[in-house]
Amino acid sequence: MSKKALLFGSGAAILIILFFVLSGSSSEGENSILITPEEGEFIVDITTSGALEAKNSVKISGPTGLRNYRIWNVTIQDIIDEGTYVEKGQYVARLDPSELTGKIKDSQIEVEQQQSKFTQTKLDTALTMREARDELINLEYDVREKQLVLDQSQFEPPATIQKAEIELEKAKRSLQQAKENYTIKKEQNIAKMQEVTANLRKETNELDGLEALAKEFTIIAPEDGMLIYKKSWDGKPVKEGSQIGAWDPIVATLPDLSKMLSKTYVNEVDIRKVKPGQKVEIGFDAFPDKNLEGEVIKVANVGEQRPNSDAKVFAVEIEVFGSDDLLKPGMTTGNRIITKTVSEGLFVPLECLHSQNDSITFVYKKSGLNVVKQEVKVGEANSDYVLLLGGIKKDDKLYLSDVSGLEDKDVVLLPEMDGLRNKKAEQEVRSNPKPPRRGRPNS
Secondary structure (H helix, E strand, O other): OHHHHHHHHHHHHHHHHHHHHHHHHHHHHHOOEOOOEEEEEEEEEEEEEEEEEOEEEEEEEEOOHHHHHHEEEEEEEEEOOOOOEOOOOOOEEOOOOOHHHHHHHHHHHHHHHHHHHHHHHHHHHHHHHHHHHHHHHHHHHHHHHHHHHHHHOOOOOHHHHHHHHHHHHHHHHHHHHHHHHHHHHHHHHHHHHHHHHHHHHHHHHHHHHHHHHHHOOOOEEOOEEEEOOOOOOOOOOOOOOEEOOOOEEEEEEEEOOOEEEEEEEEEEOHHHOOOOOOEEEEEEEOOEEEEEEEEEEEEEEHHHHHHHHOOEEEEEEEEEEEOOOOOOOOEEEEEEEEEEEEEEEEEEEHHHHEEEEOOOOEEEEEEOEEEEEEEEEEEEEEOOOEEEOOOOOOOOOOOOEEEEEOOOEEOOOOOOHHHHHHHHHHHHHHHHOOOOOOOOOOO
């Protein structure tokens, strides 16, 4: 064979090899990032953001007796800055007394009216009873006079004596009736005085209570500490112009900064994984280099809907271990809740997983110069990785994303997974049997 022919044959072979290599590469498209599965400890976690708050705190409340006087809401007229360190007895806030002042004026008028009514009733009853006593005295005199007339008529005709006896009897009867009437009037007047006295006492107590309540409209600190505003239903702190209600008159708190909580919210999809006692890694937006450990201590049983969100979430409280003077209530936390730890496993990034017909999970695996769609059996997952329980070995090379040109290529199925699918299909058929199709017999 000539040298020229040999060179020509070698060049042709090289071109053929390049053609196949380039063809294989083109099928992969631009997504040619390959990775190998990682091996080792696998942590299943849930990452959430939260806010620091004190585990224990002293509440600073406005007047607790508002509803006793039919005052349902009060506006905060003035309040000192949040974060101010206050001492016991120091001024904190002042509430708008407008509604209360109006009630005090109305109560003062009512007390004056009841005092006047009390005085008038007292005078009326005194006059009535004096008249009744005078009547009794006069009737007693009349009885004595009639008795004298009867005594002097002993030597008079029988008709005159009988008349004197009748007059005496009538006088005695009038006296007896007057005594009974006097007793009734006395009881009536006692009842009237009791009524006006009770009304006067009621209105006086109301006025005294309102005046005492007015003193509580100036709020002072019950203990030493750093002032933290109370958060309203929408998560916003109270401020000048905010209202507090009669049923919840808390204005602020004085937190115990030695023990802190991170309060966070977990989506309803993940809340089943969260339980008290789970360990938590806590970071702080304000101090990226600072990390503390914590533990889930409370998981809400009832979900809620947070402002500006359609998803239902559940409140979770995480106790922060250790303390730091730099940590303040309200700081944003990043919470990594460790829900499960697998001591040894094979795992890959979530981007490697793909699905077909919503029932087969597979990965794109490099096999020599080719790419195959390999079914995999998956286990637990976290926010970045997923455990692989079958279908892949630790030395396999996988693509991080779709490989173009393989949409119609069959997936290499796992025998055990295929068996499970067949078993499931048989169970569905047994639980939902269909009647046999009926048709015409073949002619």
